[in-house]
Amino acid sequence: MATADGTYEYKLQHGDEFGRTYFRRFNDLAVSSIGAGTYLGDPTDAVDSRYHDALTTAFESGINVVDTASNYRCQRSERVVGRAVEDADVSRDAIFVSTKGGFLPFDGSRPENPGEYVREEFVETGLVSREDLVRGSHCIAPDFVDAQLDQSLANLGVEEIDCYYVHNPETQLEDNSPEDVYDQLEATFTRLEERAAAGDISTYGVATWNAFRVPEGDDQYLSLPEVVSRARKAAKVAENTATHFRAVQLPFNVFMADAFTVEAQSGPEGDQSALWFAHEAGLNVFTSASIAQGDLASQIPAEVAETLEGDSTVQRAINFARSAPGVTSSLVGMSRSEHVEENVEAGRFDPMGADAFDAVFE
Numbered sequence: 001m002a003t004a005d006g007t008y009e010y011k012l013q014h015g016d017e018f019g020r021t022y023f024r025r026f027n028d029l030a031v032s033s034i035g036a037g038t039y040l041g042d043p044t045d046a047v048d049s050r051y052h053d054a055l056t057t058a059f060e061s062g063i064n065v066v067d068t069a070s071n072y073r074c075q076r077s078e079r080v081v082g083r084a085v086e087d088a089d090v091s092r093d094a095i096f097v098s099t100k101g102g103f104l105p106f107d108g109s110r111p112e113n114p115g116e117y118v119r120e121e122f123v124e125t126g127l128v129s130r131e132d133l134v135r136g137s138h139c140i141a142p143d144f145v146d147a148q149l150d151q152s153l154a155n156l157g158v159e160e161i162d163c164y165y166v167h168n169p170e171t172q173l174e175d176n177s178p179e180d181v182y183d184q185l186e187a188t189f190t191r192l193e194e195r196a197a198a199g200d201i202s203t204y205g206v207a208t209w210n211a212f213r214v215p216e217g218d219d220q221y222l223s224l225p226e227v228v229s230r231a232r233k234a235a236k237v238a239e240n241t242a243t244h245f246r247a248v249q250l251p252f253n254v255f256m257a258d259a260f261t262v263e264a265q266s267g268p269e270g271d272q273s274a275l276w277f278a279h280e281a282g283l284n285v286f287t288s289a290s291i292a293q294g295d296l297a298s299q300i301p302a303e304v305a306e307t308l309e310g311d312s313t314v315q316r317a318i319n320f321a322r323s324a325p326g327v328t329s330s331l332v333g334m335s336r337s338e339h340v341e342e343n344v345e346a347g348r349f350d351p352m353g354a355d356a357f358d359a360v361f362e
């Protein structure tokens with residue numbers, strides 16, 4: 001697992017190469033504010049090999065955050081993250097590894113008949129019950145998530161995962177009431193608190209796409225304060241002294257700034273954006289789609305670009321995402337070493353100050 005000593009040693013080695021607040025705190029760890037994502041790409045050996053080189057380059061050049069999920073590229077992303085962590089000239093305790101469970105993963109390649117695959121591998125084996133299955137592909141029931149966590153530990157080849165996310169819980173709202181989804185989250189969080197106490201994960205969180213950036217009343221809306229409150233209850237049930245719920249993942253970039261602009265989370269002094277709520281609650285936000293799945297590599301509105309530092313469009317876009325309040329690290333999917341080299345350079349520049357960031361939205 002990532003440790004305070006390992007990550008601070010890493011920061012000491014690399015810190016001088018970067019701008020202000022490049023390394024940030026996650027509990028007692030020092031983590032880079034640019035992280036490597038592993039979502040996109042075909043499930044092939046060729047893409048695995050590209051990711052392996054890109055990730056080892058990333059770890060060796062100042063990026064010590066990597067994010068994956070059991071379903072990404074049919075489990076190949078988790079497996080290649082594990083190989084890269086092992087092969088990079090960086091010790092395991094310097095790297096923050098996160099993964100997620102919730103989508104039923106394929107194994108190595110997409111089956112010809114996904115419905116049949118899900119029935120045979122998950123339903124008939126008793127891993128997933130039909131009532132818990134939404135869209136034929138999503139389940140966040142405690143037993144399933146527990147089993148997925150074991151599989152992720154094996155795929156990654158690590159003893160402990162630094163942050164384990166429940167993946168897109170809002171998907172469950174398609175077939176269930178919000179109250180039922182919160183209840184199921186609480187049950188699953190209780191299991192994750194137990195797994196944290198057992199030393200299998202250091203922290204956990206929720207990774208979302210729509211839940212925290214849509215207005216209240218939207219079909220996909222979840223209340224972040226309610227999710228946090230359920231995590232606190234789960235910690236009590238598991239008899240932990242404090243909750244291990246420490247992180248939220250949500251999309252945030254120049255084109256998708258709703259997590260900052262939509263005030264739909266109820267804070268102590270009224271409604272707040274998800275980013276401000278998380279910031280004030282001491283949660284760590286990891287932004288996904290930080291460069292709009294590649295779109296921001298080639299275009300960024302001129303009026304925003306001129307407020308940002310960076311030598312290229314993509315560097316400015318990355319610096320926008322990691323300048324937002326509450327953001328610990330901005331995840332950028334990168335399966336090519338040349339992209340890693342360009343993206344890590346964004347960290348040589350300072351992020352925007354709070355006033356400059358706010359001014360973009362005035």
Ligand SMILES: NC(=O)c1ccc[n+]([C@@H]2O[C@H](COP(=O)([O-])OP(=O)(O)OC[C@H]3O[C@@H](n4cnc5c(N)ncnc54)[C@H](OP(=O)(O)O)[C@@H]3O)[C@@H](O)[C@H]2O)c1
Nearest residue numbers: 037038039207288289290291292293294297332333334335
């Ligand atoms: N709901 C969720 O939980 C959720 C949803 C989406 C994403 N995520 C996480 O967040 C991470 C980031 O999001 P994302 O991967 O969807 O989108 P992204 O980071 O906005 O964009 C990734 C895309 O940008 C390309 N790219 C990267 N650097 C580039 C550069 N310097 N120049 C040109 N193109 C560049 C990548 O290409 P190459 O691969 O060719 O380098 C890839 O196609 C994911 O990988 C995943 O870990 C989570």
